[in-house]
Amino acid sequence: MRYIRQLLGPALGYLAFALPGKAAPVNHSAPASPPSVSIQFPVGANGPNAPVVFPLSNGFPNIVKGTPAFQQLTVQAHGSVSNAPPPPSFAADDLRSFKVIQIQETFEVYYFTQLLLNITNNVPGFEINDLSLKQDIIEKLTVIQGQEQWHALNAGGVLQHFNVSQIQPCIFKSPATDLTSAIDIAANFTAVVISSLQDVAVRLGQNGDSGVIRGVVSVVGQEGEQQGIYRTLGSDLVPSELPFLTQSTREFAYSSLQQNFIVPGTCPNDNTIDVPIFGTLxxxxxxxxxxxxxxxxxxxxxxxxxxxxxxxxxxxxxxxxxxxxxxxxxxxxxxxxxxxxxxxxxxxxxxxxxxxxxxxxxxxxxxxxxxxxxxxxxxxx
Structure with missing residues (x-):
C-alpha cells in the first residue's frame, strides 16, 4: 500500500464498489474532480456511468471470430486467442475444469471493467490527480481487461466446440473500497487463480488431454506477470512472492469465487459446473x-x-x-x-x-x- 499511496497521494478515500443494480455513490459536497480521461475500453451494456452488467458494449461474452469486435479485442489485448485446432476429444472432467475457468475469468473481466470505470469517472477513493499517471494506469489496465476477455472466451470456446453449454455471467460484487484495496484484492485472487491452474494442468495430463496443457501454462505465466505488478503497487511487496507458488485446486478457487465475489442466486447456469462449493471458513x-x-x-x-x-x-x-x-x-x-x-x-x-x-x-x-x-x-x- 505504501508505494501506491506515494504515487496517488491522499485521494485514496472511501468508496464501496458499485454492485450491479446500484449506482456508485456520489458526494455532492465534494470539490470538483479533475477531468475524466476518455474511455477506450468495453464498458457495461448500460454505459460508462452504470454498474457493470453483461454483455459488455463490445458484445462480450458473445464475440464471434472474424467480426469487428474480434479484431478490436485483438488490438486491445495485444494478441488473440490461439488459432490452433482443438483436440479431437476432451475428458468430461477437463470440461468441468474449463467451466470453472470460464466463470473465474468472466469475473475478472467484470472486476477490471468496474475498476477502470471507477478510475476513469473519478469515483471517490479512485481519483488519480496526476492526469499523466492516470492515463498510463488506464492504458495498462485496458490491455489486461482485454486479455481477461480472451481467457474467458478461450475456455468458453472449448466448451462450445464439444457441445457443452458455456457458463453464463453472474452478477458479481467486490469488497474493494478504494484503489489501494482494489489492487490488493486483484493480487490476492490472481494468486488463487495461478494456484488452481496447477490442478487443471495436472488433471489434463492424467486424463489424456496433455495437448492443452501448453495453453493453460501460458495463462499461468500471464497471470503471474499481472500478480507481480499488483503486489508491487498495492503493498510494496517483492513482485515474485515464492520460489514455488502455493498449490491449490479448482474446488478451492471455485468456492472462493462463490463465497466472495458472486451475488447468491444470480448465476443462470452455474448448477451445471458440478464442482463442490465448501462452507465458508x-x-x-x-x-x-x-x-x-x-x-x-x-x-x-x-x-x-x-x-x-x-x-x-x-x-x-x-x-x-x-x-x-x-x-x-x-x-x-x-x-x-x-x-x-x-x-x-x-x-x-x-x-x-x-x-x-x-x-x-x-x-x-x-x-x-x-x-x-x-x-x-x-x-x-
Missing amino acids: NVLTTNIQAIDQVLTFSIQRDSTEGLGLVYLNQQNLPIVEAITNASTKNGVTTFSANFPFSQNSMNGLTIAAVVNSTGPFMNANDVANKTLFGPGLIYPN
Whole structure:
C-alpha cells in the first residue's frame, strides 16, 4: 500500500464498489474532480456511468471470430486467442475444469471493467490527480481487461466446440473500497487463480488431454506477470512472492469465487459446473504478519469435534494443525489454530481448510477431498 499511496497521494478515500443494480455513490459536497480521461475500453451494456452488467458494449461474452469486435479485442489485448485446432476429444472432467475457468475469468473481466470505470469517472477513493499517471494506469489496465476477455472466451470456446453449454455471467460484487484495496484484492485472487491452474494442468495430463496443457501454462505465466505488478503497487511487496507458488485446486478457487465475489442466486447456469462449493471458513485474525502466531477462525457449525485445520503453502506437504479454544454461539463456532510460520517459511499465499481427517495429506487434492470449510486465504507478505 505504501508505494501506491506515494504515487496517488491522499485521494485514496472511501468508496464501496458499485454492485450491479446500484449506482456508485456520489458526494455532492465534494470539490470538483479533475477531468475524466476518455474511455477506450468495453464498458457495461448500460454505459460508462452504470454498474457493470453483461454483455459488455463490445458484445462480450458473445464475440464471434472474424467480426469487428474480434479484431478490436485483438488490438486491445495485444494478441488473440490461439488459432490452433482443438483436440479431437476432451475428458468430461477437463470440461468441468474449463467451466470453472470460464466463470473465474468472466469475473475478472467484470472486476477490471468496474475498476477502470471507477478510475476513469473519478469515483471517490479512485481519483488519480496526476492526469499523466492516470492515463498510463488506464492504458495498462485496458490491455489486461482485454486479455481477461480472451481467457474467458478461450475456455468458453472449448466448451462450445464439444457441445457443452458455456457458463453464463453472474452478477458479481467486490469488497474493494478504494484503489489501494482494489489492487490488493486483484493480487490476492490472481494468486488463487495461478494456484488452481496447477490442478487443471495436472488433471489434463492424467486424463489424456496433455495437448492443452501448453495453453493453460501460458495463462499461468500471464497471470503471474499481472500478480507481480499488483503486489508491487498495492503493498510494496517483492513482485515474485515464492520460489514455488502455493498449490491449490479448482474446488478451492471455485468456492472462493462463490463465497466472495458472486451475488447468491444470480448465476443462470452455474448448477451445471458440478464442482463442490465448501462452507465458508472465515479468517478472523487481521493484519497477519510473517511470524509464528495463533490465528482465529470461524465456521457455520455447532462443533469442531473430529475436525482439523490444514494449511497449504508452496509445494510442500500440507501442514495439519489441531483446532483449539472452540466456542459455539448461535450456530457459529469460533476456534484457534497455530500458524507455524518460521518452521515452514510460510511466505506468500497460504490456503487454510477445515477437514474431517487427521491426514496425512500428500497434496492439495488430498486436502480438498476431505475439506468441509474453506478456503481461508492468508497473505502474511
